[in-house]
Amino acid sequence: MLFEKIAALMPGGEVKQGCFVGVRGGRIDYIGDTPPSQEYGERYDGRGKLLLPGFVNAHCHVPMVLLRGYAEDLPLDRWLNDKIFPAEEKLSGEAVYWGSFFGIAEMIRGGVTSFTEMYFFCEDIARAVLESGIKCNLSRGITCFDDSSLSELPSFSEARDLFERYHNSGDGRLYIDMCIHAEYTSTPKVVREMAEYAKSIGARMHIHLSETKAEHEGCRHRHGKTPAEYFASLGVFDVPCTAAHCVWVEEGDMDILAEKGVFVAHCPTSNLKLGSGIGPVARMLEKGVNVALGTDGAASNNSLDIFSEMKLAAILQKGAGCNPELMPVLDVLRMATLDGARSQGRQGSGEIKVGARADLAVVDLESIGMTPLHHVPSGLVYSAGSRDVVLTMCDGKVLYKDGEFLTIDIELVKSKVREFSKIFG
Amino acid sequence: MLFEKIAALMPGGEVKQGCFVGVRGGRIDYIGDTPPSQEYGERYDGRGKLLLPGFVNAHCHVPMVLLRGYAEDLPLDRWLNDKIFPAEEKLSGEAVYWGSFFGIAEMIRGGVTSFTEMYFFCEDIARAVLESGIKCNLSRGITCFDDSSLSELPSFSEARDLFERYHNSGDGRLYIDMCIHAEYTSTPKVVREMAEYAKSIGARMHIHLSETKAEHEGCRHRHGKTPAEYFASLGVFDVPCTAAHCVWVEEGDMDILAEKGVFVAHCPTSNLKLGSGIGPVARMLEKGVNVALGTDGAASNNSLDIFSEMKLAAILQKGAGCNPELMPVLDVLRMATLDGARSQGRQGSGEIKVGARADLAVVDLESIGMTPLHHVPSGLVYSAGSRDVVLTMCDGKVLYKDGEFLTIDIELVKSKVREFSKIFG
Numbered sequence: 139m140l141f142e143k144i145a146a147l148m149p150g151g152e153v154k155q156g157c158f159v160g161v162r163g164g165r166i167d168y169i170g171d172t173p174p175s176q177e178y179g180e181r182y183d184g185r186g187k188l189l190l191p192g193f194v195n196a197h198c199h200v201p202m203v204l205l206r207g208y209a210e211d212l213p214l215d216r217w218l219n220d221k222i223f224p225a226e227e228k229l230s231g232e233a234v235y236w237g238s239f240f241g242i243a244e245m246i247r248g249g250v251t252s253f254t255e256m257y258f259f260c261e262d263i264a265r266a267v268l269e270s271g272i273k274c275n276l277s278r279g280i281t282c283f284d285d286s287s288l289s290e291l292p293s294f295s296e297a298r299d300l301f302e303r304y305h306n307s308g309d310g311r312l313y314i315d316m317c318i319h320a321e322y323t324s325t326p327k328v329v330r331e332m333a334e335y336a337k338s339i340g341a342r343m344h345i346h347l348s349e350t351k352a353e354h355e356g357c358r359h360r361h362g363k364t365p366a367e368y369f370a371s372l373g374v375f376d377v378p379c380t381a382a383h384c385v386w387v388e389e390g391d392m393d394i395l396a397e398k399g400v401f402v403a404h405c406p407t408s409n410l411k412l413g414s415g416i417g418p419v420a421r422m423l424e425k426g427v428n429v430a431l432g433t434d435g436a437a438s439n440n441s442l443d444i445f446s447e448m449k450l451a452a453i454l455q456k457g458a459g460c461n462p463e464l465m466p467v468l469d470v471l472r473m474a475t476l477d478g479a480r481s482q483g484r485q486g487s488g489e490i491k492v493g494a495r496a497d498l499a500v501v502d503l504e505s506i507g508m509t510p511l512h513h514v515p516s517g518l519v520y521s522a523g524s525r526d527v528v529l530t531m532c533d534g535k536v537l538y539k540d541g542e543f544l545t546i547d548i549e550l551v552k553s554k555v556r557e558f559s560k561i562f563g
Numbered sequence: 564m565l566f567e568k569i570a571a572l573m574p575g576g577e578v579k580q581g582c583f584v585g586v587r588g589g590r591i592d593y594i595g596d597t598p599p600s601q602e603y604g605e606r607y608d609g610r611g612k613l614l615l616p617g618f619v620n621a622h623c624h625v626p627m628v629l630l631r632g633y634a635e636d637l638p639l640d641r642w643l644n645d646k647i648f649p650a651e652e653k654l655s656g657e658a659v660y661w662g663s664f665f666g667i668a669e670m671i672r673g674g675v676t677s678f679t680e681m682y683f684f685c686e687d688i689a690r691a692v693l694e695s696g697i698k699c700n701l702s703r704g705i706t707c708f709d710d711s712s713l714s715e716l717p718s719f720s721e722a723r724d725l726f727e728r729y730h731n732s733g734d735g736r737l738y739i740d741m742c743i744h745a746e747y748t749s750t751p752k753v754v755r756e757m758a759e760y761a762k763s764i765g766a767r768m769h770i771h772l773s774e775t776k777a778e779h780e781g782c783r784h785r786h787g788k789t790p791a792e793y794f795a796s797l798g799v800f801d802v803p804c805t806a807a808h809c810v811w812v813e814e815g816d817m818d819i820l821a822e823k824g825v826f827v828a829h830c831p832t833s834n835l836k837l838g839s840g841i842g843p844v845a846r847m848l849e850k851g852v853n854v855a856l857g858t859d860g861a862a863s864n865n866s867l868d869i870f871s872e873m874k875l876a877a878i879l880q881k882g883a884g885c886n887p888e889l890m891p892v893l894d895v896l897r898m899a900t901l902d903g904a905r906s907q908g909r910q911g912s913g914e915i916k917v918g919a920r921a922d923l924a925v926v927d928l929e930s931i932g933m934t935p936l937h938h939v940p941s942g943l944v945y946s947a948g949s950r951d952v953v954l955t956m957c958d959g960k961v962l963y964k965d966g967e968f969l970t971i972d973i974e975l976v977k978s979k980v981r982e983f984s985k986i987f988g
Contacts, residue, residue, distance in 0.1 A: 206934075210941040211881075211891045244931050351885065410882030411945070413889075440945040441932055450875070456636075457835030458883075460776065464838075466636045506669050507866055509631075509977055510984030516635040520836070520865040525950045552934055559935035 139536070140174070144184020145503065145514065147191070149476075149489045151468040153514045159189055161496040164309075164533040169492055182529070186504045188514060190471075191488050192251025192497040192530060193444040194478025197344075197382040197403035197432025199257045200266075201229070201237035203244065204559045205437040214350060214412055222437060225562040233561065234259035236554035238266035243546045244442045246272060248524030249499030251532045254380055254403065254432070254482055256317050256344050258293070260300050268308045271537045271545045273497065275380075275482045276300070277317035277344045280332060282324045288331035301341060311533065313342070313482065318374065320346040321357045321365045326372055333373035342483055343374055347381035347402075350414045354386035366391035375400050380481050382432060385409050385417040392418070396426040401481035404473070406450045407441075408434030420455040420464040430478040431470075443524045448474050452519055467519040500529035564961070565599070569609020570928065570939065572616070574901075574914045576893040578939045584614055586921040589734075589958040594917055607954070611929045613939060615896075616913050617676025617922040617955060618869040619903025622769075622807040622828035622857025624682045625691075626654070626662035628669065629984045630862040639775060639837055647862060650987040658986065659684035661979035663691035668971045669867045671697060673949030674924030676957045679805055679828065679857070679907055681742050681769050683718070685725050693733045696962045696970045698922065700805075700907045701725070702742035702769045705757060707749045713756035726766060736958065738767070738907065743799065745771040746782045746790045751797055758798035767908055768799055772806035772827075775839045779811035791816035800825050805906050807857060810834050810842040817843070821851040826906035829898070831875045832866075833859035845880040845889040855903040856895075868949045873899050877944055892944040925954035 141159040146169070148154050160168030160178040168174040209221035234257070245253060252273035255263060260278045267274040278297040280288075288294050297316060305314040316336035318324050336343050348354045348365045357365045366387055369375060375398035382403040387395070395402060404419050422429055431447045433439050448470050455465040479488030479497075487495040501518065503511055505526050511517045530538040537545050566584040571594070573579050585593030585603040593599040634646035659682070670678060677698035680688060685703045692699040703722040705713075713719050722741060730739040741761035743749050761768050773779045773790045782790045791812055794800060800823035807828040812820065820827060829844050847854055856872045858864050873895050880890045904913030904922075912920040926943065928936055930951050936942045955963040962970055 204935065205937075207937040207941045207946055210938065210945065211888055213887055217887070240931075240934070247931065407878060410878035411887065413881045413885050413887035415885050416882055440941075443932075453832060453835035454879075456838045457841055460838050460840050462638055462642065462836065462838035463636055504977075506665075506672065506973070506977070507868075509665070510629065510981055512631070512633040512984065512987075513635065516632045517865075520635065521632055523948065523950070525948070548931070552929075552931070556935055559937070562937075 139180045139182055139534070140178035141182045141184045141189055142173070144187055144189045146189045146490050147471070147515070149491060151471065151515050159490070161534045164496055166490060166492055166494050166496050169490065184500070186502065187528065188501045188503050189490065190499055190501065190518070191475040191490060192499045192532065193249050193474050194430060194482060194488065195245060195250050195253035195433050195442065195444055196380060196401065196430035196478045196481050197405055197434055198253045198255050198442065199435035200241035200253065200255055200263065201234040201257055201259070202435030202437040203241040203442070204233060204237040204555060205562065206440045208437060208562060217412065228561045229259065231259045231262040233558040235262035235266055236551060236558055238263045239270060239546065239551045240555045241436065241442055242266055242270045242272050243543055243548055243551060246270065246530045246538045246543065247527060248443050248445065249501070249527040249530055250442070250444055251497035251499070251530060252479065252482060252484065252487070254344060256319070260296065264300070264304050264312060267312050269545065271532050271535055273311045273484070273532060275313045275315045275342065275344070276304070277315040279317050279319040280324065280328065281319045282328045285325065286328065288328045288335065291328065301339060309533065315342040315344045317344045320353065321368055322353050329369065329374060330372045333377055336377045341377070343377045343379040345369065345374065345379065345381050347384050348386040348391070349383035351386055364388060364391050366394045370394050370398065378483060383409060383414065383417065384422070385415045387418065392422050392425045392427055395422070399428060401428045401430050401477070403432040403481065404429050404451060405432045405434040406454050407447060408438040412438050416454060416458045419451065420459055423469060428477055428481065429473050430481040431474045444474050445523050448519045467515045470519050471515055496531055496534035498531045499527055502526050502528050564605045564607055564959070565603035566607045566609045566614055567598070569612055569614045571614045571915050572940070574916060576896065576940050584915070586956070586959045589921055591915060591917055591919050591921050594915065609925070611927065612953065613926045613928050614915065615924055615926065615943070616900040616915060617924045617957065618674050618899050619855060619907060619913065620670060620675050620678035620858050620867065620869055621805060621826070621855035621903045621906050622830055622859055623678045623680050623867065624860035625666035625678065625680055625688065625867070626659040626682055626684070627860030627862040628666040628867070629658060629662040629980060630987065631865045633862060633987055642837065653986045654684065656684045656687040658983040660687035660691055661976060661983055663688045664695060664971065664976045665980045666861065666867055667691055667695045667697050668968060668973055668976060671695065671955045671963045671968065672952060673868050673870065674926070674952040674955055675867070675869055676922035676924070676955060677904065677907060677909065677912070679769060685721065689725070689729050689737060692737050694970065696957050696960055698736045698909070698957060700738045700740045700767065700769070702740040704742050704744040705749065705753065706744045707753045710750065711753065713753045713760065716753065726764060734958065740767040740769045742769045745778065746793055747778050754794065754799060755797040758802055761802045766802070768802045768804040770794065770799065770804065770806050772809050773811040773816070774808035776811050789813060789816050791819045795819050795823065803908060808834060808839065808842065809847070810840045812843065817847050817850045817852055820847070824853060826853045826855050826902070828857040828906065829854050829876060830857045830859040831879050832872060833863040837863050841879060841883045844876065845884055848894060853902055853906065854898050855906040856899045869899050870948050873944045892940045895944050896940055921956055921959040923956045924952055927951050927953050
């Protein structure tokens with residue numbers, strides 16, 4: 139495909155006007171002010187539009203779209219124990235497959251080209267990923283409440299099988315990560331064994347970290363360490379790792395995260411909605427911690443919309459810190475694109491440059507909400523919404539264009555989601 | 564118009580399924596489970612849709628859509644002095660007219676049927692209001708930096724003329740309120756005189772109150788009173804009053820606001836984005852203060868979208884207070900509808916009941932972001948967006964339907980906004 143006369147969000151945030159971007163073999167092959175001499179097949183009229191790197195949703199539980207709006211305004215323990223856990227008991231692989239497909243469609247429509255996922259029924263999620271054309275770092279959540287070894291856990295067998303069967307599948311679109319759900323749902327033994335296993339197979343790790351005050355303080359009480367100190371001591375951060383939430387991390391924790399190159403998946407909507415709190419994200423950035431953006435599951439959001447997360451991430455730190463200079467737009471855009479791709483170990487994605495993977499989104503710059511447009515990057519963060527996305531492309535393949543899904547029968551998927559969402563009662 | 568087989572959000576939050584709602588003479592004339600015997604003209608197939616009271620944007624500076632994205636991520640003093648004030652110097656009545664028209668279009672598209680406005684070039688705003696068909700409580704912002712009497716201020720002459728000429732015009736769609744911009748931009752003399760004048764003519768008041776810590780502390784320093792104590796002592800709260808922001812109000816201030824029946828216009832996006840802070844809204848509600856929702860101007864938001872404000876209002880208090888039970892969805896919906904209408908003195912609006920003004924919006928319940936729909940009110944607050952609005956009606960007249968504006972030439976207005984937004988350089 140050849141994008142013609144399009145504005146492009148370049149590395150560093152410069153907006154290059156009226157340029158030509160050629161895509162071939164899943165990669166960006168040409169960027170120039172003039173038309174290329176080579177042929178790139180279909181031509182896309184990019185006037186009035188912006189080409190940007192596709193967004194990365196760095197923390198998600200995608201099948202939970204089935205539970206969108208199922209449990210609201212409840213304290214976390216009742217939310218989990220009275221509503222979410224009993225509902226999840228009723229899930230089947232088929233429900234997870236259709237729920238995942240639908241959540242993926244919502245993300246694709248909003249310009250998301252890759253997401254980092256933690257759940258169960260992972261084979262069914264993998265099928266939805268592979269069929270939809272999106273990218274995903276998928277992990278089976280591991281929990282352990284007794285003195286089992288990792289190898290004794292059925293969930294670990296699933297994770298291992300998943301890795302052997304699916305890692306790097308779909309021409310590298312699907313990665314399988316290893317996972318410990320959280321400190322309070324596991325034991326030091328399985329955490330250490332999982333870190334060693336992940337290192338041995340070259341997998342990344344995905345964990346929840348210091349999401350709530352109760353978790354953070356409880357870990358101190360149980361282990362004499364903060365969750366970050368705990369995971370660091372057990373070798374988890376010696377593996378490339380995504381740590382979701384990090385709301386209650388302390389100064390020393392941030393030093394650990396920065397030193398170890400851990401990627402924080404900041405999920406501001408979910409953290410607010412569940413009453414978890416407001417994480418020290420501006421401080422993390424100041425200390426050199428890598429931060430990406432996630433939606434968490436739709437049960438606690440209720441959308442899978444990176445535009446909303448960008449805007450909230452930007453304004454929440456300003457408001458909580460009473461400092462409008464915190465979280466400037468280019469930082470936020472980088473969190474949602476390049477740093478998201480880096481958090482997934484997808485070094486060749488997240489930027490518009492020759493040779494990069496063609497994981498791209500196109501945004502209409504002429505919508506009502508984007509008019510007038512004094513500054514393109516700030517328009518993206520503060521004014522745009524997922525409905526302004528007019529094209530989403532993954533590895534050079536168009537997945538969504540002008541309201542149409544090219545790999546998903548959206549009406550079928552929607553009807554299946556309606557059907558399966560009834561199982562919760 | 565007759566809405567057939569539509570779900571309706573009834574007073575108190577009950578959702579009545581499959582009902583018939585007849586509109587005649589600008590009012591809701593019939594609500595029933597069966598078709599009415601009377602004729603209501605055009606029929607509207609309401610299956611899969613929700614009828615709700617139109618939203619009220621309780622604090623806005625609508626022409627500032629011209630400055631959407633013009634100044635970002637700056638400290639308030641530089642934002643105002645280096646960017647906004649110099650830009651406003653360049654405004655003309657014509658620019659304000661087109662900017663207002665465009666902002667009104669954005670609001671109508673998002674289901675807003677009325678807004679409370681404070682700005683200058685008010686005749687031009689009034690024209691846009693009257694031509695567009697929306698409702699508005701409009702006020703000329705009054706400032707005074709010397710020892711003038713109110714009657715000596717040109718801005719007061721404008722306000723008085725505006726009231727005489729436009730109050731209750733457009734069949735009661737346009738109200739003119741009186742206004743003091745803020746404590747720090749006026750003097751006790753003009754504040755007292757304005758309160759007396761407003762009382763004498765039966766007008767409402769609109770002020771900014773305790774938006775920033777600097778303003779709040781500065782008032783204490785200048786007058787030995789908080790801004791709420793200051794305005795109360797000068798008689799402002801003896802007039803029905805909307806006080807925008809109230810981020811830094813203290814316990815005693817909230818007691819005053821509750822006792823005097825002042826309506827707080829809570830503007831969470833603007834308060835965060837400008838680094839003003841997080842207001843104690845849950846506490847205000849607990850103390851019986853009336854709270855409505857506003858977007859503020861697009862220069863500090865950057866949208867005029869009440870869905871975003873509802874979601875942020877709901878989740879921000881939960882997150883800041885670490886308590887997900889704060890700000891339940893029905894409270895937030897009431898703030899955006901009924902309490903907004905009450906804040907404008909529009910007692911016959913804001914609810915779906917026979918005899919109420921037909922200020923209504925229709926939301927598509929079958930969009931991707933709203934599927935599945937376990938609970939309609941929470942879907943409205945947490946999952947819906949302004950793009951899910953498929954019809955907006957004011958006083959029984961359809962202003963927007965299925966992407967089309969019926970009173971606004973949106974392409975013309977958009978092109979004018981592009982043209983006039985260039986004046987700022």
